Amino acid sequence: MDDIRLLEVKVLLVEDRPEERVALQRQLGLSKVNAVIVGEAGVDSEALTMMEGLRPDVVLLGLEEPLARPLRILESLTVAGTAPVIAVSSIGDREALRKAMRAGAREYLVKPLKLEDLTKTIDTIIAVERRRRLLLSRGPGTGTLGEVIAVLGAKGGVGKTTLATNLAVALAQETRRRVGVLDLNLEMGDVPIMLDIVPEKTIGDVLGVIDRLDPELLKRFLSSHPSGVQVLSSTGEFKHMNGTTNDEIGRIVEIMAKSFDYVVVDTAPRLRGTFPSVLERSNMVLVVSTPDIPCLKNTRMMLDMLKSQRSYSDKVKLVLNNPYKASGVKPDEAGKVLDYPVFWRVPYDSLVPQCIKVGKPCLEVRARAKISRNLVDLARILSGEARTSRGLFGIFGR
Numbered sequence: 001m002d003d004i005r006l007l008e009v010k011v012l013l014v015e016d017r018p019e020e021r022v023a024l025q026r027q028l029g030l031s032k033v034n035a036v037i038v039g040e041a042g043v044d045s046e047a048l049t050m051m052e053g054l055r056p057d058v059v060l061l062g063l064e065e066p067l068a069r070p071l072r073i074l075e076s077l078t079v080a081g082t083a084p085v086i087a088v089s090s091i092g093d094r095e096a097l098r099k100a101m102r103a104g105a106r107e108y109l110v111k112p113l114k115l116e117d118l119t120k121t122i123d124t125i126i127a128v129e130r131r132r133r134l135l136l137s138r139g140p141g142t143g144t145l146g147e148v149i150a151v152l153g154a155k156g157g158v159g160k161t162t163l164a165t166n167l168a169v170a171l172a173q174e175t176r177r178r179v180g181v182l183d184l185n186l187e188m189g190d191v192p193i194m195l196d197i198v199p200e201k202t203i204g205d206v207l208g209v210i211d212r213l214d215p216e217l218l219k220r221f222l223s224s225h226p227s228g229v230q231v232l233s234s235t236g237e238f239k240h241m242n243g244t245t246n247d248e249i250g251r252i253v254e255i256m257a258k259s260f261d262y263v264v265v266d267t268a269p270r271l272r273g274t275f276p277s278v279l280e281r282s283n284m285v286l287v288v289s290t291p292d293i294p295c296l297k298n299t300r301m302m303l304d305m306l307k308s309q310r311s312y313s314d315k316v317k318l319v320l321n322n323p324y325k326a327s328g329v330k331p332d333e334a335g336k337v338l339d340y341p342v343f344w345r346v347p348y349d350s351l352v353p354q355c356i357k358v359g360k361p362c363l364e365v366r367a368r369a370k371i372s373r374n375l376v377d378l379a380r381i382l383s384g385e386a387r388t389s390r391g392l393f394g395i396f397g398r
């Protein structure tokens with residue numbers, strides 16, 4: 001998988017004291033960032049000239065007492081706006097941090113620097129910048145770029161499709177925005193069954209026109225659900241499974257994201273069935289597990305693999321879904337087995353199999369059911385429309 005750290009990160013050091021510059025250089029060298037120091041400047045107007053001339057990806061600025069001068073330089077660098085600035089300081093109090101943030105620092109790191117913090121901070125900033133530049137390069141009027149939410153599971157039958165379809169309907173209902181579902185369980189997609197759709201066209205047809213796919217053309221391949229959700233289906237696309245490339249799927253996700261405000265992606269079990277381009281483009285990756293030891297073990301392996309890709313780790317959220325009547329392993333125990341915080345817990349609800357039988361989302365069959373309220377709350381949290389009056393009863397940990 002493409003890792004952000006393979007790319008060089010051009011760093012400009014803005015620091016008055018030579019010994020501190022040497023220390024920063026050494027720490028960058030020891031960190032996992034593939035950093036290249038393109039220039040060094042004092043905390044004065046030279047920094048601005050160098051930033052504009054050298055076009056670094058990120059600026060590290062030493063912020064020490066008296067704060068007035070470094071804050072002024074920080075503000076000028078921010079206004080020039082060619083690179084994000086990380087303030088590095090030995091002052092750990094809130095007031096200095098607040099001033100630095102107000103002057104435009106993207107991050108504030110307190111010395112002694114922890115290598116892990118330095119790496120994570122730069123990785124995150126670079127990932128955001130890359131995305132921002134991509135957006136800008138597309139220019140205005142090229143359509144929206146929606147949030148992509150991928151639903152993964154380390155085993156079959158954990159409830160991915162149940163969650164993906166109901167979450168999509170909940171997002172449409174709660175946000176009143178355009179929501180698409182992409183069924184990437186190419187071999188055995190069952191989104192159409194769960195939403196009682198008979199698709200006229202599927203991903204197989206889209207692959208035939210992939211080279212000229214755009215949002216307008218995509219419309220021909222979508223199926224509408226009464227909730228407003230549009231589905232790009234995939235029923236028995238076995239013949240396409242092996243030949244489909246990561247880039248082709250990446251292209252479909254990209255065009256879906258241009259066409260909708262939210263794209264929920266249902267996937268095949270295990271990482272083998274998950275395309276890296278989907279993970280890369282996703283804003284959020286929900287890893288669904290059932291609360292039993294065999295599934296938790298597989299989930300742990302999946303999470304470890306995703307965690308090792310630093311650029312993914314922040315967006316990977318663990319969801320415990322319980323499709324069994326018995327309660328299973330408790331959320332905090334599950335969190336321990338997985339060494340990962342449980343983000344959301346979906347309760348068992350006997351309504352789910354009934355809904356699947358009739359091909360209707362649970363929200364439509366019984367809006368007040370446990371499962372419906374739970375997924376509406378999840379939709380509100382994920383969309384940032386967290387105006388729930390019921391509180392975040394489904395949330396555990398972060």
Ligand SMILES: Nc1ncnc2c1ncn2[C@@H]1O[C@H](COP(=O)(O)OP(=O)(O)OP(=O)(O)O)[C@@H](O)[C@H]1O
Pocket residue numbers: 153155156157158159160161162163185267268269321322323324346347348349350351352353356371
């Ligand atoms: N919260 C729940 N309460 C009750 N039953 C559930 C719940 N979640 C899922 N189920 C049941 O579990 C079964 C599997 O669900 P689903 O098809 O969504 O899993 P999946 O992960 O998409 O499976 P696959 O890997 O085959 O695609 C379904 O029969 C469904 O009724």
Ligand SMILES: [Mg+2]
Pocket residue numbers: 160161162185190266
């Ligand atoms: Mg499924």
